[in-house]
Each structure stands twice: as C-alpha cells, then as structure tokens.
Amino acid sequence: MTKILETLSQLGTRILAILEFAGFTISVLAEVIFHLKNFWFSRKVIIRQMYNAGVRTFIVVSIVALFTGMILALQSGIELMEFGLEEQVGNLVISTLSREMAPFVASIILIAAVGSAMAAEIGTMKVSEELDALEIMSINSIKFLVMPRVVALAIMLPVATIYSNILGVVGGAIVAKSHLNVSYANFYLHVLQSLHFKAVYVGLFKSFVFGLLIASVCCAKGLRASNGALGVGKVTRDSVVVSFLLVLIIGYFITEMFYREGL
Numbered sequence: 001m002t003k004i005l006e007t008l009s010q011l012g013t014r015i016l017a018i019l020e021f022a023g024f025t026i027s028v029l030a031e032v033i034f035h036l037k038n039f040w041f042s043r044k045v046i047i048r049q050m051y052n053a054g055v056r057t058f059i060v061v062s063i064v065a066l067f068t069g070m071i072l073a074l075q076s077g078i079e080l081m082e083f084g085l086e087e088q089v090g091n092l093v094i095s096t097l098s099r100e101m102a103p104f105v106a107s108i109i110l111i112a113a114v115g116s117a118m119a120a121e122i123g124t125m126k127v128s129e130e131l132d133a134l135e136i137m138s139i140n141s142i143k144f145l146v147m148p149r150v151v152a153l154a155i156m157l158p159v160a161t162i163y164s165n166i167l168g169v170v171g172g173a174i175v176a177k178s179h180l181n182v183s184y185a186n187f188y189l190h191v192l193q194s195l196h197f198k199a200v201y202v203g204l205f206k207s208f209v210f211g212l213l214i215a216s217v218c219c220a221k222g223l224r225a226s227n228g229a230l231g232v233g234k235v236t237r238d239s240v241v242v243s244f245l246l247v248l249i250i251g252y253f254i255t256e257m258f259y260r261e262g263l
Contacts, residue, residue, distance in 0.1 A: 006219070023219065024224070025217055026098060026100055028142060028146060028219065028223070029150070029212065029216045031142045031143075032146055032147045032151075035142060035147045036147070036151070038147070038225045041149065042143075042147060043167065045148040048148075049154075050110040050151050050156050052114060052151055052152075053114045053153055053156040053157075053177050053234075054121040054156045054159060054160065055109060056113065057109055057113045057160070058111065059202055060105060061109055061163060061164060061167075062146070064109060064164075064167075065105060065165075065171070066167045066168070068097070068101055068102075069093055069167065069168030069171030069172040070171035070172065070174060070175045070201070071173075072096055072097070073093050073171070073172035073176050074094050075155040076089055076093070077179065077180045084085075086180040086181075086182055087182055087186055087190065088170075088190060089172065089176050089180060089182060089187070090172065090173075090176065090187040090188065090194065091190050093168065093191065094191045094195050095134070095194055095198035096202055097164070097169065098165055098195065099203055099255070100255070101164075101168070102161045102165045102168060102203055103157075103161050103203050103206040103207040103251070104247065104251060106161045106207060107124050107207065107214065108260075110153065110156070110214060111244055112215075114245050115153075115214045115218040116218070117213065119221045119225075119235050119236045120220040121222065122145060122146075122219055122237045123221070123225030123232040124225075126222060126225040127227070127231055127232060131152055131223070134200045135255040141223070146215075146216075146219040149215050150212060150219065152211075152213040153214060154208055154215065155211070156211070156228040157207045157211035157214075158204045158207040158211070161204060171220075172187070173188065173193065177239060193257075198258070202254070202258045202259075206251055206254050207249060210247050214243045215246070216259055218243060221238055221239040222239070
C-alpha cells in the first residue's frame with residue numbers, strides 16, 4: 001500500500017510540474033507578444049537569429065527534404081504500380097508534403113539544430129548569472145533574448161517548409177522518372193493539379209504555430225536552468241523531447257481541425 005501511495009505521489013508531483021511549466025511557457029509567450037511593439041529596435045538580433053535558423057540549416061534541410069520526397073515517391077509508386085496508376089505518384093507526393101511532411105520535417109530539423117541551441121545558450125546565461133546581471137541593468141531578458149528568437153523561428157519555419165515542399169517535389173520527380181518511368185512533365189502536371197490552396201495554407205499555418213511553440217518551449221526551458229553544466233544539459237535534452245512531442249500532438253489537432261468531416 002505504501003509503494004502505491006508513493007507512486008501516486010510521484011505521479012501527482014510530475015503532473016503538477018508539467019502543468020506549472022506549461023503555465024510558465026504560456027506566460028513567456030504572452031510577454032513575447034507584448035514586447036512585439038519593440039520589433040523594429042530588435043531587428044538586428046532578429047535577423048541574426050533568422051540567419052542561424054535559415055542559412056546555417058540550409059544544407060541539412062535540403063538533404064532531408066530531397067530524400068523525403070524521394071522516399072514518398074518510391075514507397076507510394078511501388079504500390080501504385082500494382083494497379084497501373086504510377087502516373088498518380090505526383091498527386092500523393094505533393095498532398096503528403098504540403099499537408100504534413102514538409103512542416104514536420106522542417107520542424108524536427110530546427111528543433112535539433114536551433115531549438116536545442118536556444119535552450120543551451122539561455123540556460124548557460126542563466127546558470128552563469130548573466131540573466132541576473134541583465135535584470136540589475138534594468139534589461140528585460142524576455143524582451144532582449146526571447147522575443148527575437150521566437151519571432152525569427154516563427155518566420156523561418158514557414159520559409160523552411162516552402163523550401164522543403166519544393167525540394168521534396170524535385171526528389172519525387174527524380175524517383176518517378178528513374179524508377180517508375182513517369183516523365184517529368186507528367187509528374188509536375190499531376191503535382192500542379194493536386195496542389196490545393198487549403199493544403200498550402202494549412203501547412204504554413206502549422207509551421208508558424210510550430211515555430212512559436214518550439215522557440216517558446218526551448219527558451220522557457222533555458223530560463224529555468226539550474227545546477228550548472230548538468231542543468232544546462234538537462235534543459236537542452238528536455239527542450240528537444242518536449243518540442244518534438246508537442247509538434248506531433250499539436251500537428252494532429254491542427255489537421256483534425258481543418259480536415260474533420262463537414263469542413
């Protein structure tokens with residue numbers, strides 16, 4: 001009986017900690033929105049963060065997006081060939097990319113490459129008491145550190161999503177031509193026929209939400225860092241795990257909201 005009570009107590013403590021961090025993250029995001037009025041004065045920092053999120057991840061995003069399109073075309077093409085419908089592979093590639101895969105792939109890359117760095121940078125500043133020094137100088141850490149990072153990722157993730165869509169279609173076309181004997185013209189014709197405006201704006205809306213979510217979670221984790229280098233490592237790891245799970249969960253509910261029956 002005692003072990004059961006201890007287990008329930010630990011579970012309750014864990015749930016309360018999750019809820020407390022969720023509330024803290026929401027408050028950080030709300031403060032970021034409040035400080036958007038200072039957007040122009042932070043433009044240099046925002047551009048620097050956009051560079052980190054865009055240019056520095058360009059090669060990785062390119063490779064992953066290209067091979068994502070190639071895998072989609074290959075796997076779906078194999079099944080379609082059994083029914084003599086391999087020419088329809090372009091429809092499946094663009095539909096899957098624009099709705100789900102491009103925002104998801106871009107998010108995962110930026111979580112690993114950018115979000116983790118945000119958590120580590122702010123966490124290091126926290127444990128080294130640099131954030132306390134900013135407060136002593138009357139500099140708001142949310143306005144100075146968090147707001148530019150959230151804005152930059154919210155802008156660059158939709159850009160990375162569009163780029164992933166383009167590279168994914170190119171990769172799909174290469175596989176369709178080389179393995180399925182579908183001409184480039186025929187492939188791109190089916191892509192254009194299946195490229196619906198709703199799929200595009202849903203994918204971009206997802207990526208925008210993911211950008212806000214990833215940056216807010218990672219920065220909030222960094223702000224809660226403690227216990228020196230070990231604490232920084234822990235918040236970096238936790239920020240990646242939490243962001244990844246939230247991208248999956250929130251992505252499902254956004255899809256369900258836009259594509260549920262009757263809409």
